[in-house]
Amino acid sequence: MANVVWHKKLRILLDLTRDDLDHPELPDLWDTVYKTDRFYGRLGVPVSERDLQCGGVCRDLGVEAPMHLRMRGGRREAVHERREDEERHIAPMSDEHKAYQERILRAAEEGGFTGDSEVRTRIGRSWIQTDTLVEGADGRRIGWEVQLSTIDESGLRGVRSRAAKAAKNGITPAWHTDRLAYAQRNDTHWTRSDHLPAFVIARTGDLRIVSGFRVLDFWHCDIHALYPCPYGVRRCGKAHATPKPRDVLFDDMVRQTAAGTIVPIQFRAGKTVHRYWVTSADRDRLDDLNSDDTRLPPEREAAQASGASRNRPTCQPAATPITAVTPPSTPALPVLPALSALPLQPSAPAIETAPAAAEQQANITRQATEGVTGLPSELITLQQAADDAHLRLQQLHDHHERQLQRQAWRDAAAAVQSAVTHYARTKRLNRHEVEARLRSLVRHTAR
Ligand SMILES: [Zn+2]
Numbered sequence: 001m002a003n004v005v006w007h008k009k010l011r012i013l014l015d016l017t018r019d020d021l022d023h024p025e026l027p028d029l030w031d032t033v034y035k036t037d038r039f040y041g042r043l044g045v046p047v048s049e050r051d052l053q054c055g056g057v058c059r060d061l062g063v064e065a066p067m068h069l070r071m072r073g074g075r076r077e078a079v080h081e082r083r084e085d086e087e088r089h090i091a092p093m094s095d096e097h098k099a100y101q102e103r104i105l106r107a108a109e110e111g112g113f114t115g116d117s118e119v120r121t122r123i124g125r126s127w128i129q130t131d132t133l134v135e136g137a138d139g140r141r142i143g144w145e146v147q148l149s150t151i152d153e154s155g156l157r158g159v160r161s162r163a164a165k166a167a168k169n170g171i172t173p174a175w176h177t178d179r180l181a182y183a184q185r186n187d188t189h190w191t192r193s194d195h196l197p198a199f200v201i202a203r204t205g206d207l208r209i210v211s212g213f214r215v216l217d218f219w220h221c222d223i224h225a226l227y228p229c230p231y232g233v234r235r236c237g238k239a240h241a242t243p244k245p246r247d248v249l250f251d252d253m254v255r256q257t258a259a260g261t262i263v264p265i266q267f268r269a270g271k272t273v274h275r276y277w278v279t280s281a282d283r284d285r286l287d288d289l290n291s292d293d294t295r296l297p298p299e300r301e302a303a304q305a306s307g308a309s310r311n312r313p314t315c316q317p318a319a320t321p322i323t324a325v326t327p328p329s330t331p332a333l334p335v336l337p338a339l340s341a342l343p344l345q346p347s348a349p350a351i352e353t354a355p356a357a358a359e360q361q362a363n364i365t366r367q368a369t370e371g372v373t374g375l376p377s378e379l380i381t382l383q384q385a386a387d388d389a390h391l392r393l394q395q396l397h398d399h400h401e402r403q404l405q406r407q408a409w410r411d412a413a414a415a416v417q418s419a420v421t422h423y424a425r426t427k428r429l430n431r432h433e434v435e436a437r438l439r440s441l442v443r444h445t446a447r
């Protein structure tokens with residue numbers, strides 16, 4: 001038995017615990033659905049060919065489990081046709097799982113947040129079932145899903161789509177496990193603790209997350225650098241980021257994700273999308289690093305360092321860049337790999353080696369043969385100033401200094417952008433080409 005049924009034709013979930021099946025807009029819904037099902041039954045239509053499926057655990061796991069309806073002692077019941085579907089529901093939640101749920105709620109409460117277990121969030125005609133949902137700051141919602149080694153792998157069906165569905169509907173998915181094989185999956189931002197008995201999990205003592213959280217090491221690519229340049233054997237003089245695994249306490253993770261000071265990030269390296277958690281400060285620095293004049297980092301609330309942020313949590317920090325000045329053309333350079341400094345990856349194209357660069361260089365050469373750069377020195381000065389401001393931002397560590405410098409860079413970037421627009425318009429030139437030529441000139445000429 002289950003008390004949530006999915007109606008295939010109507011494409012709605014029916015909640016049998018409610019008189020109106022949770023559809024006040026459809027009067028007499030139960031009578032209609034029940035009579036139809038009985039009618040099919042009398043005709044001998046197999047249950048699997050009728051309209052009803054399990055809308056509970058089975059559907060959550062992506063299993064189509066046929067059901068039929070019956071009345072027992074005046075109660076409405078939905079019955080699985082197959083025994084194996086029924087068994088999916090009676091698998092008891094392990095003590096360890098319960099201990100985790102309680103621990104999450106306790107940690108959240110100690111941090112001033114609220115939460116609940118087994119939460120159903122209505123979205124349109126269906127809903128999302130969340131293991132433990134923490135209501136964080138500024139409407140942030142963290143959906144904890146605990147998958148322990150006590151369950152079989154069927155619990156992992158559709159992780160990516162379930163996580164994506166949650167994220168799309170404003171719930172930041174936070175999947176936790178005690179099994180190494182699960183933690184190594186890249187389908188969501190897994191965190192892992194060691195395999196521990198329930199009484200240890202339930203205790204108030206330290207419970208560590210041993211994988212899934214990283215600190216980003218920001219470094220400058222010069223002769224003093226500890227890491228090799230991700231772009232090649234030489235030193236490029238740019239700033240890079242290298243992620244390093246770091247343990248974090250489970251309770252801190254619960255509270256800081258709710259506060260928005262620990263956030264999920266993802267980036268593509270080769271064919272793999274890596275997903276893990278970092279501090280919001282690291283995420284901001286990474287955004288700064290990966291930004292360009294035309295793709296400025298997202299505006300952040302000044303108060304974010306203390307935990308509050310009005311920004312919605314996001315898995316794709318660079319997905320919605322705010323541009324201070326919107327250029328009418330496409331960005332001049334190909335999108336940089338989000339975290340090109342990841343070690344052991346094939347070297348990603350740096351700005352200098354971008355495919356368009358050769359062409360730009362050719363343009364410059366043509367310009368040079370005309371005797372001049374073809375660009376007013378005012379533009380060159382402004383671009384140099386913007387690039388210098390961006391470089392300085394990469395070298396700062398202090399949060400407040402970074403905020404000031406980020407603004408300085410924004411201003412400098414806006415200045416060069418509007419100057420380029422003005423120049424191109426006045427000279428009736430393609431703005432995109434002017435910008436590309438300018439950058440190529442400034443960034444490829446030794447100063
Ligand atoms: Zn079911």
Ligand SMILES: [Zn+2]
Nearest residue numbers: 221229230236
């Ligand atoms: Zn480098």
